[in-house]
Amino acid sequence: xxMRTKVLGLVxxxxxxxxxxxxxxxxxxxxxxxxxxxxxxxxxxxxSSSAESLPQTDASSTDASQDPFASVKAFFGLNGADGIAAxxxxxxxxxxxxxxxxIENASRSAQSDGILSSGFNTLMNELAQDESxxxxxxxxxxxxxxxxxxxxxxxxxxxxxxxxxxxVYMFLTSLGLTFLSYWSNVSALALMERSxxxxxxxxxxxxxxxxxxxxxxMSLAPHLMAQWFMGMLFAYIHLGPRFEMLQKSMPIxxxxxxxxxxxxxxxxxxxxxxVVAGFTPIILTMITLMHSAMEASRTVYNxxxxxxxxxxxxxxxxxxxxxxxxxNVPNVLRVFWTIRIIQGGYALAMAETEEPxxxxxxxxxxxxxxxxxxxxxxxxxxxISMICHYIGRGFQWYLLTYDNDEEKSLGTVxxxxxxILALQTGLTSLAPDKRFVRLCxxxxxxxxxxxxxxxxxxxPILMSLSAARNPSRKRHVRALTVCAFLVVMPxxxxxxxxxxxxISTWLLAVTAFSVxxxxxxxxxxxTYTLFLLDARRQFFWEKLDDYLYYVRAFGNSVExxxxxxxxxxxxxxxxxxxxxxxxxxxxxxxxxCIHAYFNIWCEARAGWSVFMKRRSAVHKISALPxxxxxxxxxxxxxxxxxYQEMYSAKITRCRHFFHxxxxxxxxxxxxxxxxxxxxxxxTDNNAQETEPVAAAQAEQPLRLYPRDDGNNAGGVAPRxxxxxxxxxxxxxxxxxxxxxxxxxxVIGAEAAANxxxxxxxxxxxxASVSVSxxxxxxxxxxxxxxxAQPPPPTATxxxxxxxxxxxxxxxxxxxxxxxx
Numbered sequence: 001x002x003m004r005t006k007v008l009g010l011v012x013x014x015x016x017x018x019x020x021x022x023x024x025x026x027x028x029x030x031x032x033x034x035x036x037x038x039x040x041x042x043x044x045x046x047x048s049s050s051a052e053s054l055p056q057t058d059a060s061s062t063d064a065s066q067d068p069f070a071s072v073k074a075f076f077g078l079n080g081a082d083g084i085a086a087x088x089x090x091x092x093x094x095x096x097x098x099x100x101x102x103i104e105n106a107s108r109s110a111q112s113d114g115i116l117s118s119g120f121n122t123l124m125n126e127l128a129q130d131e132s133x134x135x136x137x138x139x140x141x142x143x144x145x146x147x148x149x150x151x152x153x154x155x156x157x158x159x160x161x162x163x164x165x166x167x168v169y170m171f172l173t174s175l176g177l178t179f180l181s182y183w184s185n186v187s188a189l190a191l192m193e194r195s196x197x198x199x200x201x202x203x204x205x206x207x208x209x210x211x212x213x214x215x216x217x218m219s220l221a222p223h224l225m226a227q228w229f230m231g232m233l234f235a236y237i238h239l240g241p242r243f244e245m246l247q248k249s250m251p252i253x254x255x256x257x258x259x260x261x262x263x264x265x266x267x268x269x270x271x272x273x274x275v276v277a278g279f280t281p282i283i284l285t286m287i288t289l290m291h292s293a294m295e296a297s298r299t300v301y302n303x304x305x306x307x308x309x310x311x312x313x314x315x316x317x318x319x320x321x322x323x324x325x326x327x328n329v330p331n332v333l334r335v336f337w338t339i340r341i342i343q344g345g346y347a348l349a350m351a352e353t354e355e356p357x358x359x360x361x362x363x364x365x366x367x368x369x370x371x372x373x374x375x376x377x378x379x380x381x382x383x384i385s386m387i388c389h390y391i392g393r394g395f396q397w398y399l400l401t402y403d404n405d406e407e408k409s410l411g412t413v414x415x416x417x418x419x420i421l422a423l424q425t426g427l428t429s430l431a432p433d434k435r436f437v438r439l440c441x442x443x444x445x446x447x448x449x450x451x452x453x454x455x456x457x458x459x460p461i462l463m464s465l466s467a468a469r470n471p472s473r474k475r476h477v478r479a480l481t482v483c484a485f486l487v488v489m490p491x492x493x494x495x496x497x498x499x500x501x502x503i504s505t506w507l508l509a510v511t512a513f514s515v516x517x518x519x520x521x522x523x524x525x526x527t528y529t530l531f532l533l534d535a536r537r538q539f540f541w542e543k544l545d546d547y548l549y550y551v552r553a554f555g556n557s558v559e560x561x562x563x564x565x566x567x568x569x570x571x572x573x574x575x576x577x578x579x580x581x582x583x584x585x586x587x588x589x590x591x592x593c594i595h596a597y598f599n600i601w602c603e604a605r606a607g608w609s610v611f612m613k614r615r616s617a618v619h620k621i622s623a624l625p626x627x628x629x630x631x632x633x634x635x636x637x638x639x640x641x642x643y644q645e646m647y648s649a650k651i652t653r654c655r656h657f658f659h660x661x662x663x664x665x666x667x668x669x670x671x672x673x674x675x676x677x678x679x680x681x682x683t684d685n686n687a688q689e690t691e692p693v694a695a696a697q698a699e700q701p702l703r704l705y706p707r708d709d710g711n712n713a714g715g716v717a718p719r720x721x722x723x724x725x726x727x728x729x730x731x732x733x734x735x736x737x738x739x740x741x742x743x744x745x746v747i748g749a750e751a752a753a754n755x756x757x758x759x760x761x762x763x764x765x766x767a768s769v770s771v772s773x774x775x776x777x778x779x780x781x782x783x784x785x786x787x788a789q790p791p792p793p794t795a796t797x798x799x800x801x802x803x804x805x806x807x808x809x810x811x812x813x814x815x816x817x818x819x820x
Contacts, residue, residue: 020336177233178281230254231255253277392453400475530548560600
């Protein structure tokens, strides 16, 4: 991205900030509706428990323990106000008392006469004759209409294309220059009225008064220069008709009141000069407005048509995403919130107070102001999203990985979670001290969620390190360090919270999330350890899959139990603690329904499905006969599913040999043989008839297999194990090639290519036969030996086991566990 593009993007973002600030100011006054103040009344036990303050370091101060946010109240002016603020507060209290008195009278009349009784008309007449209520309603209606119009206008300006946005700013700037010129001319004429006549000084060449630094001429010079500059700027940016003579005379028109006032004119005429000078720019602005009205309506209609066509072709979500990127909403909100905080910090720094400036109370007030309205919460959400994004990038850099999708969505998910928490808890409607407490609680919940996201980043890295047998100890140490951090951080947080706070629904939620992330990390470490142990074993570890299943089942069971606990905790909050926040209660109810379906019902159904599949597969495997040592020695081949040596195997109905654990995973997919696609299991009808036959066949020596038909057709003697000679090498290569074709039909082209390479290595070897045992770089070597020697140990790599456990075609158990 070039520097010019970046600068233009920054300018576009800055141009969209003022409409957001207008919307924020409108929301700050409650859309002109009467809003309740934050009375200092005794609250209910539930509200008092929810408004529990944070622990203080100075416990010896009694006042501080009773009101830990006294400094915040002092900055807000809750302890008293004077001047305009006091008058505004008293007026708002009077209006609120009038409204409450009218509502109370109406309620009393309704209770005595009844709403549906004959006294209903009398009740309405009393309300209509209440002058205070009528005045309040009329004023409120006008204010609401004006605020609604301003809100919609600012929203429309914010969504304009950049070209139209520039035109709007040019129009507003020209209009602002007109009023600024009028104000400057009025100020200059006021100075000239209290001073001697400038024309006489000029005619008499009175240089003493003309060059006096405190004289009227030096005072008028800035006004005259400003008028000239504003006239030139107006002539350049106004959107009205551009006549050449009018454009050149615009600076003179702006400065004409000051120049004409030097003449001996009557005072009444002099007072009207700024109005006369403002006629020309006002007329040009009105002409621009009249010409632009039709174009503005056409632009709005074209935008509506564009949106409808886009939705019909691509959908509503695509439209929202496209507009979100076009308007650059996150950056606009971040710039808006940053400007808001800087403005508040500057006001605090410049405030004339006797108390010394303290950093912590000022920070508390800025944070409280930063979530005062919905737009402010959106701005804070954008800043938090950026912070979480760079935290994810930092951990990604530390872990030496750069292609993790979880980190890309970390900022977005964190922003959505924080905003939902703000809406659920009614953050904007709380009193300043309670708002700060609630903000801290939401940030604690967000931090625990961030730990979950970091675990989702480090867990795949741990699995890949254990499976690939990565020799780099640096990556192992870094991944384990992050895991240690993910264990120590929630433990420290829980210790601090439980030692400083009393039990509450919020504390239970934080505890559940923290313990859940600890369990997740321990499960990942246990899986990582099992894979490392398997990588150092010399034989195939058939119990590895069972151990992995038990570890992950434990972790999923703990998560499921905590999911139920969080649902019950949320239901308690919804029923007993969300009565005063209808919007937050509705959002909480929706989120609870989503949580109940996806995190409880779907997880329970998926877990039960995996359990039943595993149980059915174990039952089917137990019905198959076990291969004897003689049969395994005669077979002398690897398992066609995992390509590992077989020291124990199960014999299918079609007389094929497989590991019991591999065959069990295959049965999760289907009941047909991976090689010949015959039904492996005996049906219930002929199970009793075929069981003796199968047992007898299992006891017979194995002489001929489907894959050996082509090899033995030419009269070549079947190969024996473990003795191998050089003339047997072509036969072994052919057998490996046939096994490759059978395996390719089951696991795909990638595994087949690996086996082809192994077969080529076998054909090229003259003294020994090297057969590939896995899809990774690790291999198993068969050394030449006599028949009296035991089978040689095979170095089984952790990569082969991990690949077999992660296969989507032959090992569905791993996929089911990931779905959980």
